[in-house]
Amino acid sequence: MRSIAVLNQKGGVGKTTTTVNLGAALAERGAKCILVDLDPQAHLTAHFGIDPKDGTPGTYELLAGTAELKDCIRTIDKRISVIGTRIDLAAAEVELANTIARELILRDTLSAGNLKYDWMLMDCPPSLGVLTLNALCTAREVLIPLQAHFLGLQGVGRLFETVQLVAKRLNPELTVLGLVLSMHEKGTRLAAEVVDDVDRFLTESRNQDVPWRHARIFSTRIRRNVKLAESPSYGKTIFQYAPKSHGAEDYLALAAELLPPVKPE
Amino acid sequence: MRSIAVLNQKGGVGKTTTTVNLGAALAERGAKCILVDLDPQAHLTAHFGIDPKDGTPGTYELLAGTAELKDCIRTIDKRISVIGTRIDLAAAEVELANTIARELILRDTLSAGNLKYDWMLMDCPPSLGVLTLNALCTAREVLIPLQAHFLGLQGVGRLFETVQLVAKRLNPELTVLGLVLSMHEKGTRLAAEVVDDVDRFLTESRNQDVPWRHARIFSTRIRRNVKLAESPSYGKTIFQYAPKSHGAEDYLALAAELLPPVKPE
Numbered sequence A, B: 001m002r003s004i005a006v007l008n009q010k011g012g013v014g015k016t017t018t019t020v021n022l023g024a025a026l027a028e029r030g031a032k033c034i035l036v037d038l039d040p041q042a043h044l045t046a047h048f049g050i051d052p053k054d055g056t057p058g059t060y061e062l063l064a065g066t067a068e069l070k071d072c073i074r075t076i077d078k079r080i081s082v083i084g085t086r087i088d089l090a091a092a093e094v095e096l097a098n099t100i101a102r103e104l105i106l107r108d109t110l111s112a113g114n115l116k117y118d119w120m121l122m123d124c125p126p127s128l129g130v131l132t133l134n135a136l137c138t139a140r141e142v143l144i145p146l147q148a149h150f151l152g153l154q155g156v157g158r159l160f161e162t163v164q165l166v167a168k169r170l171n172p173e174l175t176v177l178g179l180v181l182s183m184h185e186k187g188t189r190l191a192a193e194v195v196d197d198v199d200r201f202l203t204e205s206r207n208q209d210v211p212w213r214h215a216r217i218f219s220t221r222i223r224r225n226v227k228l229a230e231s232p233s234y235g236k237t238i239f240q241y242a243p244k245s246h247g248a249e250d251y252l253a254l255a256a257e258l259l260p261p262v263k264p265e
């Protein structure tokens, strides 16, 4: 199973939208996917029209150790399952502050469960706290949605530093798969400058022993497309809501870029 | 001095852009403003081209009690001052977890300082943790930037609940000034639906004893405008970078809506 943490501490860059629709795109191409909501906002959960308060346990209970993994998995269709969450997850940061190896709880819970999926995608909150660290310790790969804006660029360095620390101390297999430009508006000078900045940074790292030495900016850009913003209000993925839209096209193209196993050169 | 917390736990809805450019718009109209960065991402600080590591203390030191208020204030021009921050502020959540009345530290530090400004605007991180609580205890009014998307709507109820709790227990004068639609794209069905939802909620609360009984959606919508996303890369406000742009127009119009004191009916 390929397991990917979708993260960026910058808010509103398309983490949830990417986790849902990349997962759905991989499913369209025949893969079996499990999507995990690690954001107390529970937007991945809401995106599937799930009521976070319906009593089904989720990532909060997994981290608190009060539920079995099998009881937390909701089947959406034959290829997509979801582990949802609710706002109580926000308390995890303080509740786990003094727990030994608090970053490893999710990894240990999920690995004990022997999950039978092709892909696991984890949606992270806009922060680099204990919830995101649990995702980084569980995942083997990191996918970073990026809005090609100046403010969007600010935190990327710190994001890489955090990934490096986790790789050094807790999860040696962790690598950065790549960055995907989202809400992309072609042709603006700003976007071109940001892409150049990131490209230069990645090229300079090619021969260094860092988790992002094989990372790249995916050639697929997720274009700004209102259908992507509308689909969660119907509890649907972009493929169920607007299968012929740019949004559906772009996420299918992104899935195609991910599908051949990424072999290091 | 009118003091406003600019917040919404949803990421990427224009909190920083609004704090900077509404502050600048109020300054354009003659007011003296102080802008406070309470987000560890330090994007307000970066927006003014300030190097967060230049050694000048900021909100982290204020909360830790290791610097005097007067040493934290940076003068940008004759009408705008900034209290910046740096990434270390992210540690405040855990460092203050056991401090008595941790939500009131900023309020007490700023009120002891006898600030001489017309407006204070505080930029909050995308969460409702201790940093945002400090802003809510310091402010008298709350301004909520909102993107008219389904996911953007999810957390508004909880945001109001948090404001109500703070008003009840810690800051009885706290009221919700209103919501401002940002990155607005006219004419989409989604936007109209979201606006209707929020309007209905606010109208129903008119006669209730809640902090948002006088709140409204500002008639000024901040239109999506790439100049707003470009200006921080030059360390400038929209008025310095593109004074004739939609962005400048919209923030001036928003300032005009704020300027007559909001008298309860």
Ligand SMILES: Nc1ncnc2c1ncn2[C@@H]1O[C@H](COP(=O)(O)OP(=O)(O)OP(=O)(O)O)[C@@H](O)[C@H]1O
Residues within 6 Å of the ligand: A010, A011, A012, A013, A014, A015, A016, A017, A018, A039, A043, A124, A125, A126, A182, A183, A184, A222, A223, A224, A225, A226, A228, A229, A230, B009, B010, B011, B012, B126, B147, B149, B150, B151, B152
């Ligand atoms: N390509 C796109 N085109 C148009 N709208 C989009 C696109 N991608 C995401 N959106 C919308 O933009 C908003 C932000 O996206 P999303 O919530 O997925 O970001 P996020 O990074 O998960 O945010 P947060 O930091 O709050 O978790 C949402 O309302 C979403 O519906």
Ligand SMILES: Nc1ncnc2c1ncn2[C@@H]1O[C@H](COP(=O)(O)OP(=O)(O)OP(=O)(O)O)[C@@H](O)[C@H]1O
Residues within 6 Å of the ligand: A009, A010, A011, A012, A126, A147, A149, A150, A151, A152, B010, B011, B012, B013, B014, B015, B016, B017, B018, B039, B043, B124, B125, B126, B182, B183, B184, B222, B223, B224, B225, B226, B227, B228, B229, B230
């Ligand atoms: N009206 C607008 N038109 C175009 N771009 C905008 C507009 N307002 C903000 N932006 C851009 O959108 C991105 C998100 O805005 P901003 O960073 O101000 O949101 P935020 O709520 O402060 O995010 P965070 O939750 O990460 O603190 C930024 O890159 C900003 O430059």
Ligand SMILES: [Mg+2]
Residues within 6 Å of the ligand: A015, A016, A017, A039, A043, A123, A124, A125
């Ligand atoms: Mg999200």
Ligand SMILES: [Mg+2]
Residues within 6 Å of the ligand: B015, B016, B017, B039, B043, B123, B124, B125
């Ligand atoms: Mg911000």
